[in-house]
Amino acid sequence: MxxxxxxxxxxxxxxxxxxxxxxxxxxxxxxxxxxxxxxxxxxxxxxxxxxxxxxxxxxxxxNNVWLVFTVIAVMLVAAVQITLSRAKGVPKGLAGPVLLSLTITMLLMIALVTELVVRPHPWYAPQLVVPLTGMLLGNTVSALAVGLSRFYESMDERRDEIDTMLALGASAWEAARPSIVSSIRLGLLPTTATLASCGIVTIPGMMAGQVIAGGDPINAAKYQFVVFAAIAALTLVADSLIMAMVYRTCFTADDQYRPATER
Structure with missing residues (x-):
């Protein structure tokens, strides 16, 4: 001790x-x-x-800013590989959209947390930025993998409905929207369940770790809430962004439905 x-x-x-x-x-x-x-x-x-x-x-x-960003870049590349390996039934060629989605949303969330919430000195404080990136990516990777799997599964299940909507004049976005909404909701389900149960049913890992390490329990609770809030926002934004980038893979250039075997 x-x-x-x-x-x-x-x-x-x-x-x-x-x-x-x-x-x-x-x-x-x-x-x-x-x-x-x-x-x-x-x-x-x-x-x-x-x-x-x-x-x-x-x-x-x-305590070097470039070293911090190098570690984050490596984590992002690994997150893309893990996301695609976990997602089932997705077409090839999604590494770029997944990387872009994770990079945009991660940098946005890290900037908001460091500049507006915690405000560390220096702004790239490794003891905050690196662990925070790991926690955010860990949850977002799971949500993206589930969301992508659900989207393509839903599109295949709704093939006849989609063909009918397209024949009646609906756009590709309108035809894909029910599947997009379903996938985002499913991806957010673990996050919302955790938010509802934390502090009553469970003491989350980050808070428990700080308390065991001798930190102030109230301060640990504040940090845990900030992490959960960032995870919830990041998951929703990342899921929405990736869906906006990949839904066209289910359609041809003429807005006809493209079966799974042709993607």
Missing amino acids: TGNSYNIDIWGLVVALTMVAIAAGISELMRINIGKTLLWSACRALLQLCAMGFVVGYVIRA
């Missing part, structure tokens, strides 16, 4: 991994067949988190 914070030594990490190993063993005994995946994912998560801890520590000590 240091001050009011509690440090985790190597044995603590070993115990944590042992808990996962026991759960994996129970899985194998029950023939659920996810034990190896669970254990491998836990080991990989430990290595990735420790590596990120070293990177963030170095960036904080360096």
